[in-house]
Amino acid sequence: MSGNAHSEHAAGKVRYGMVIDLDKCTGCGACAVACQQENNIAFRPDESNKLRTISWLTLYRLENGKDYPEHREAMLPRPCMHCDSPHHAPCTFVCPVNATVRDEHTGIVDHIAVRCIGCRYCMVACPYHARSFNWWDPKWPKTMEAMLSPEVSPRMRGVVEKCTFCHHRLNRARDRARINGEDPDGVEYTPACVEACPTGAITFGNLRDPHSQVAKLAKDPRAFRILEKLHTEPKVYYLSSEQWIHKQSDNDLS
Amino acid sequence: MSLGRRAFLQFVGGAIGGTLLTPIPWKLADDSAIWTQNWSWRPSPERGEITEATGTCLLCPGGCGIQVRLVNGHRAIYVKGNPDHVVNRGGLCPVGAAGLQYLYAPYRVTQPLKQTGKRGDPKGFQPISWDEALKVVAAKLTELRQKGQPHAVACLTGQSRSSTADLWKQFFAAYGSPNLYTMPCHSDSTRLAVALATGQEADLAFHLEKATYVLNFGAPLLEGWASPTRAQRLFSRWQTEQPGVPETEFVHVEPRCSLTASKADRWIACNPGTEAALALGIAHVLIREKLFDAAFVADQVFGFEDWTDAAGAQRKGFKALVLGKYSPQDVASLTGVDAEVIQELARQLARQKNAVVLWGPPTDTPNNLYHDLAFLALNALIGAFSSKAMISLVPPQPWQALPDPAMDMEAFKGQGQKPLGQPASTPKTKVRPNTVHAFFNALANGEEYPIELLFIHEANPAYGLPENALAVQALQKAGTVVSFSSYLDETSAYADLILPNHNAFERLDDVIGLPGAPFAFYAVATPILSPQYDTKATGDVLLSLAKALGGTVAQSLPWKSYQDLLKLRAAQIAQAGSGTLVDATFDPASVAPGAPLKPNFSKASDVWRKLTSGLCWVDAPQALDRYATPSSRLELACQGLLASVSANAGDELFMAHYAPLNPSGDAGELPLLLITHRSLSLAPGYVPNAPFMNKLLPDDLLLQQDVFVEVHPSTGKKLGLRPKAKALLKTPRGEAAVRVRFAPTVPAGVIALPEGLGHTAYDEYVQGKGVNANAMVEVQLDPVTGLGTVWATRAQLRLA
Structure with a gap:
């Protein structure tokens, strides 16, 4: 939790969200690499079993289904959607131990690995496949332990993990705001994926701030969200000018 | 004493009550909660002060600015793009973002190694001290020079855009060997094409920031073209609506539906390897419908009309060739692109004011020379070389290169030798053909003369050279192989001696020129953290080898350290008094060829300080108003080829034409x-x-x-x-x-x-x-x- 339960502001003034412009995204994967190093995500020699791999930000390939030479492909980066559905996100609703909860002051759906009992109800509940399970203890080559970030604890075998919108970066930004005597609520910060994107395809900010870029883009006619029919109210929006991409947004992602 | 039921219950009740009043159960519950979270075998990252260091990424020639987060100044934990850097403005490619995994890779070479067993035996490597290793190499170099065989020394470097590459050049010139190569790439062939067409040794610079129409023949723009992050940003710029700026239309030609093809505004699918034919078909329509830049062609182009060669023979010109052989119908049958589409593309291209044609193979390899010339010709026809300047030339060295090497007789004799395996027919231009494959071929087959000492620097030909088996064979034939690799890769496995270079994050280095960019460029890469192992910068190793050799070699490389050489660069910039040190506010669209930028620096120390803080030096490219060709014009018919192509050759052998090389093998067995x-x-x-x-x-x-x-x-x-x-x-x-x-x-x-x-x-x-x-x-x-x-x-x- 971000610790702002004592905020004087009414809950719900801040909703961090993301807009990913698929017209600009080239699927290079810099976002996913940045995410892995920022969040100490473990890797194994063989990462090709996608049911066992740990990935907070997954790149999906979309295809328009047409034959050569009308065939087209696009890449879709998928972080956690940080669902804003009333009362509960699908995963928070099923968690028996309150390991995954939504901070109603920021809208961030967090996951506290040390509380997690590894029942994986949340993985079943999540319609976006945004959660991964630690099937093994994380193990880094000895020399690579030097590049682990002290800001995010490595997880252990038997727990679930997922994208936190780089929550620790929010905490750091809030600390900085307090030191500078500014209002820590709704402070601007940048998650690692947004920072790394070479085409500037990812925009991040407060969706409830009408002047923010992210709020403006979320209302763009090109904007859509994945599986809106489920009323999970994702806070990750996508932009695309391709109709065939819009059409796939209501399919499942498997 | 008897214990009744009542007394027993009283005792148990009292015991429970009593225990609950002590802190014991609460302490145990707390401890067990902590214990369940205490996974001692899971690493606990060391905490401490977090700082940020600025540098330049050296993992490819792309020249991106980076910022690395450090814990306690010695543990690098995160690489991000420098938001104030002119090339990438904050973004990175995945290789750069994953860069620390190379720094901390378990397969790094931690100290100089010597092969004591058979070559290629991974268990045969034994540690050797730097002094001893350098002595061995220096002795070998001295011996070969005394035997009058300096040309039996060769080097393959993968780092062609660093001052280390210039040191190699200087070293090889002074020592006396012509066998210096870089890993093959597309600019090997474009440099030759440019030298033949314009008479200059330069890289092509595409003014893509101001382009309104980009017709791209196969260059993998989004898969790692030129400076990959810059290419990504350009694509993003084309996708962003800007008030007052016309949108850029991006048309891509490629046989495969790559991501670039998918993302382009329009994808033209053609048969594999026929991109050049399509370009000539478009040229045909431009000429036939008089849609080309006639004024430019009349003023500045040679070989468009028929011409007479030095011997007085009448030769057909580009116009006659293209009109005769590349009608849309002919080209349609070659390329699989409809004749109507070819006409439409030509008309679109002609309508645009700021159109430019890009090209390149999907895997940065040299191209067929005639195909490179075809794309150059198409650019000439649409006036991209004219005063619109959608294309200009950036010389590989923006300022005066290193001082001329001092050469003794040995050096002259050695340098005068033919590079091993180089065919006699290579065009005689200012550009040295980088005939890596021919070199490895001759070495592997034991032709011409042996190579006694082979240096491999920042390259992995045993894996990365197309037909890598050839490199492996050649490595086995070379007398002694010295690798400077930081890693135990496929190539260093075949080395006799590994003299590990600092990793990209540990060394001071520089980047000279940005591939494809419309400006001259120079950046200094400062070390992010101190070397993790007993490694040495290859630049410094070269300098100490030169010193050990003494004589003219030592005279030619007089710098005390590699850092001194880089500081000399800064001094050269200060002295030249041209160009500007810039951050992300610099807009490449504002640069006009031939209009040098005003310097915003004065002293060499000032330049050095700014370069090491992450600023980059940029300057305008040359204006293309003079051509150093025999005709003093842009040559569509390359007279430079007269010296190497036989005199009774067909007219088209001097010009761009579609000249596919037939793949070998039986089409029946390999369909x-x-x-x-x-x-x-x-x-x-x-x-x-x-x-x-x-x-x-x-x-x-x-x-x-x-x-x-x-x-x-x-x-x-x-x-x-x-x-x-x-x-x-x-x-x-x-x-x-x-x-x-x-x-x-x-x-x-x-x-x-x-x-x-x-x-x-x-x-x-x-x-x-x-x-x-x-x-x-x-x-x-x-x-x-x-x-x-x-x-x-x-x-x-x-x-x-």
Whole structure:
């Protein structure tokens, strides 16, 4: 939790969200690499079993289904959607131990690995496949332990993990705001994926701030969200000018 | 004493009550809660003060600015793009973002090693001290020079845009060997084409920031073209609506539905290897419909009309050739692109004020010279070289190069030797043809003369050279192989001596020139942290070798350290008094060729301070108003080829024309065509794929050990394959087990294989995944330039 339960502001003034412009995204994967190093995500020699791999930000390939030479492909980066559905996100609703909860002051759906009992109800509940399970203890080559970030604890075998919108970066930004005597609520910060994107395809900010870029883009006619029919109210929006991409947004992602 | 039931219950009740009143149960509950979270075998990252260091990424020639987060100044934990940097403005490519996994890789060479067993035996490497190792190399160098065989020393470097490359040049000139090569890339052939057409030694600079129409023949813009992050940003710029700026239309020509093809405004699918024919077809329509820049062609172009050569023979010009041979109907049958589409493309191209034609093979390899000339010619016709200046030239050295090397008789004699294996027919231009394949070929076959000492610097030819088996054979034939690799890669495994370079994050280095960018560029890379192991910068090693050799070699490389040389660069910039030190506010669209930028610096120390703080030096490219060709014009008919092409050669051998090289092998036995391609999440070069990047690979590209080849479903069915089936891929160069991905990304009869997999060295996170595309493709030597080109390979695919 971000610790702002004592905020004087009414809950719900801040909703961090993301807009990913698929017209600009080239699927290079810099976002996913940045995410892995920022969040100490473990890797194994063989990462090709996608049911066992740990990935907070997954790149999906979309295809328009047409034959050569009308065939087209696009890449879709998928972080956690940080669902804003009333009362509960699908995963928070099923968690028996309150390991995954939504901070109603920021809208961030967090996951506290040390509380997690590894029942994986949340993985079943999540319609976006945004959660991964630690099937093994994380193990880094000895020399690579030097590049682990002290800001995010490595997880252990038997727990679930997922994208936190780089929550620790929010905490750091809030600390900085307090030191500078500014209002820590709704402070601007940048998650690692947004920072790394070479085409500037990812925009991040407060969706409830009408002047923010992210709020403006979320209302763009090109904007859509994945599986809106489920009323999970994702806070990750996508932009695309391709109709065939819009059409796939209501399919499942498997 | 008897204990009644009542007393017992009282006692138990009292005991429970009493215990609850003590802190014991609460303490135990707390402890066990802590204990369950205490996983001692899980690393606890060291905490401490977090700082940020600024530098330049050296993992490719792209010149991106980086910022690295450090814990306690000695633990690098996170790389991000420098938001104030002119090249990348904050973004990074996945290789750069995963860069720390190379710094902390378990397969780094931690100290100088000497092979004590048989060459290639990984267990035979024994530590050796730096002094001793340098003594061995210096002794060998001295001995060869005394024997009058300085040309028996050769070097292959993968770092062609650093001052280290200039040190190698200086060293080889003063020592006396012509055998200095860089890893093959597309600019090997474009530099020759540019030298023939314009008479200058320069790289092409594309003013893509102000382009309104980009027609791209195959260059992998989004898969790692030129400076990859800059290319990504350009694409993003074209996708962003800007008030007052006309939108850029991006048309891409490629046989395969790559990501660039998918993302382009329009994708023109053509038959593999026929891009140049399409360009000539478009040229035909431009000429026939008089849509070309006639004023520019009349004023500044030679060889458009018929011409007379030095011997007085009448020669056909470009116009006659193109009108005669490349009508849209002819080209349609070659390329598979409709004649109407060709006409439409030509008219579109002509209508645009700021149009430019880009080109390049999908896997940065040298191109057929005549094809490079075809794209240059198309650019000339649309006036891209004219005062609109959509294309200009950037010389490889923006300022005065290093002082002339002092050369004694030995050096002159050695330098005068023919580079090993180089065909006699290579064009005589200012540019030295980088005939790597011919060199390795001669070395492997023991032709001409032996190579007694072979240096390999920041390159991994045993993996990364197309037809890598040739490099392995050659390595085994060389007398002594000295590798400067930071890693135990496929090539250093064959070394006799490894003198490990600092890793990209540990060394002071520089980047001279940005591939494809419309400005001259210089950046200094400052070390992010101190070296982790007992390594030495190769620049410094070279300087100490020169010193040990003494004489003219030592005179030619007089710098005390590599840092002194880089400081000399800064002094040269200060002295030249041209160009500006810039950050992200610099807009390349504001640069006009021939209008040098005003300096914002004065003293050399000022320049050095700013360069090391992350600013970059940029300057305008040359104006293309003078051509150093025999005709003093831009030559569509290259008179420079008169010296190397036989005098009674056909007229088209002096001009751009479609000249595909036939792939070898029997079309009956090998009915398919194999093409290879790149992706940004697969590192194809000197560094392998980092574990972070392997995670990105989808399971229909790599599944356990198997790589997937793309096959059109109709072809797959005809071959009796099913999606995901295991299959055997066979080409004239090798055989490999693969899996099949049914994908309509390629036409029927074509299979596509990604580059960057199939390593055999490094560690368990890298090796044994998929197939090395370089081992499957066929290299064909361009009959004119002698460069090794790769376009398609005959192949067979059958159920395994």
